[in-house]
Amino acid sequence: MKKIWEFASYNLWLLFSPPVGREMGHCDRKRGYTKARKKEPVVKELLEKDTSWQRIGILAQKGVYEFHQDLRLFEAAEGVDQVAEILNLEREEPEVRKRVGEILVNYQKNQFLRGREIIKLSRGDEGFPVPIEVKQGNFVFNFYAAIDCIVRETEGRLHIIDLKTGKSEPDRRQGLVYLLACQYLYPDQQAIASFYNLETGEQTEPIQATAKQLQSIQRELASIAKRHQEELRRYRRNPEAFEEIYPANPHSNCLYCNFNSICKFSTLESAA
Known part of the structure; x- marks a missing residue:
């Protein structure tokens, strides 16, 4: 079986680009720790x-x-x-x-x-889902989509439901990514996506997408997969360039970051 190193997922997209309205707290340094230095003992433990x-x-x-x-x-x-x-x-x-x-x-x-007719219900701790091999032009990458739940509506349409907690507004991009995955996993079936908050009991309006919109999402994911691998190659060639490749963005969010114990900028932010 051939190995495909390039991959993309909603989580990787989120590490590159935050949801609208949350740009101020976005930090590329977090992506560096999560993806480039994840095997280092201290980082791995965090x-x-x-x-x-x-x-x-x-x-x-x-x-x-x-x-x-x-x-x-x-x-x-x-x-x-x-x-x-x-x-x-x-x-x-x-x-x-x-x-x-x-x-x-x-x-x-x-x-x-x-x-409801539940087609899929995740336990939440299964680890990485089976990748979907996606071809975009001459480029091939593994696409990961960890879907919480899929139900079949009475009219036969599939409904992807992402279960949420907390107060943050859902990111529409996540629903679109899941609709793209559904296109591969359940071809020729119509699908919609929505978010349901287990704490508030609120459900968002359904998200729908045309074939053209899903192609646009696929191109974006392919671009992210390429950018991610290029960053990793740059880092492996020159680990000293870590801070340049993955620049930090000191912000009050540093207080809640997984890596605030090893990032010097979080200390500076805490003291501000």
Whole structure:
């Protein structure tokens, strides 16, 4: 089997370009740590440690998954406690335990996905999905799309649902990336995408895309895959140029960055 080193995903796109309205806090240095220096022991340890908001998202997804593994949990008086036990929620820090507990209570009441034809429901900790090999002109790259949930609507159309937590506005690009993936995974089937917030119970309006729009998304992902590999090649040829290739952008967001313990700029920002 041939190896394809170039790859793209929504997460990689996000590391290159933030959502509209969040440009001020974007920092390319984070991409450098995440992608170029990820095998260094200190960086690897930081990458393996989830932040509180990451833990909340992962555990919330797992909680939804567990409810649908045993539908009796929706009706059981101890259903939430049983799911919390499966998640080992008592081992989590207080804020994570509190918010995930509230999400489980809300989901047992709202039962958002119950009764729908679920085609796919991710547990949330499966790791990298199977890549989709994409050809853009003469360029071939692996395309990764970690989709939370796909349901089939009554009229037969597929509906990709990304499960969210927190207060940040969803990024429309993520929905479009998932629609592109759906085009490859389920050819000849119509699809829409939306975001559902497990904490607020709010769902966004459906996102639809034409074939022309999805081609544009594919070209953008191909461009990102090329740019990413070129950066890595530059860094490997000259590791001393790390700060030039991946410039930092000191901002108040540094306080919440995974790498604030090893980045000198986060210290400067904290002292400002």
